[in-house]
Amino acid sequence: MEKLWGKEVEQQFFNEATGFATPEQLFYVTDAGKHLAYWPKGYDGTKSTLQSRNALIGNFTEKWTTDLIQKTIQDKGLFAVQGAICNEISLSNQSPTDVVISKNKNIQQNPDDIVAIIEVKMSIVWNWELQKNNKLSCIGDYKTHQGNPGLLRSDSMLKAIGKSINIRVSSFQASQIPIIIMGNTPITNSYYSKVDH
Numbered sequence: 001m002e003k004l005w006g007k008e009v010e011q012q013f014f015n016e017a018t019g020f021a022t023p024e025q026l027f028y029v030t031d032a033g034k035h036l037a038y039w040p041k042g043y044d045g046t047k048s049t050l051q052s053r054n055a056l057i058g059n060f061t062e063k064w065t066t067d068l069i070q071k072t073i074q075d076k077g078l079f080a081v082q083g084a085i086c087n088e089i090s091l092s093n094q095s096p097t098d099v100v101i102s103k104n105k106n107i108q109q110n111p112d113d114i115v116a117i118i119e120v121k122m123s124i125v126w127n128w129e130l131q132k133n134n135k136l137s138c139i140g141d142y143k144t145h146q147g148n149p150g151l152l153r154s155d156s157m158l159k160a161i162g163k164s165i166n167i168r169v170s171s172f173q174a175s176q177i178p179i180i181i182m183g184n185t186p187i188t189n190s191y192y193s194k195v196d197h
Contacts, residue, residue: 004068005184010124011136013060017053018134025052027130035130038145053124061122062098065182069099069118078115079105086111089174090166097167099182111173119163121156122184142185157191 003009017026027035031045039047062082069080084091084100086109091097099118102109127145129137142148160181167174187195 005064005122005125007126007138009064010126010128013057013124014128014130014136016060017056021052021056023130025050026056027128036139037124037126037128038147040127040140040145043146057123058120061184062120065118065120065122066099069101073101078103081105081107081109083107084109084114086114088171089114089177090170091117095163111171111177114177116178116180117167118180118182119160120182121160122182123156125184154188157187157195161194 014026023029023035027037028039028048028050029035030039030043066080066082073080079102081100081102082098083096084102085093085096085107086100088111091109096107097117098120100109101115101118103113103115125142126138127140127142129139131137164179164181167177167179169175181195
């Protein structure tokens with residue numbers, strides 16, 4: 001059985017990302033010089049906004065999801081394809097899907113070959129401190145920091161819903177393809193009925 005998202009996956013992300021990104025691109029820096037994944041609750045020092053990590057974690061979680069799904073479907077003759085394009089159902093070069101389950105492994109897809117569309121809305125869940133010796137230390141879960149990770153963020157939920165609607169209404173073929181939103185956090189109660197619809 002495959003392991004789902006956990007602390008060891010987040011450690012893997014940071015370990016891989018530090019190979020080509022600076023600590024300041026991956027962590028917030030406190031007034032005391034600590035490198036943290038999120039601002040802890042109660043921190044009232046100088047704050048900055050960290051955008052540079054978003055693209056890195058986005059690519060990492062899409063690849064992680066693709067690998068996880070591929071292991072799950074490989075005995076069924078299906079393929080998990082990251083960044084698939086299918087213009088007939090509004091999956092263009094500018095807005096490819098995160099992952100599709102398909103009857104082939106091509107980036108350019110035909111609607112008839114797509115079994116399911118997976119939009120990945122995942123992020124760092126735990127709070128991490130990068131210590132002076134470049135070791136990571138987990139300092140709390142998502143309830144202990146100020147950031148709203150993954151699908152707890154309204155903008156992530158609305159983006160997932162919006163992209164799903166755009167695909168769904170693009171053609172009759174698209175209306176038949178299941179759309180799955182893959183997350184690593186719960187969603188807020190206010191979105192339950194919207195997601196069901």
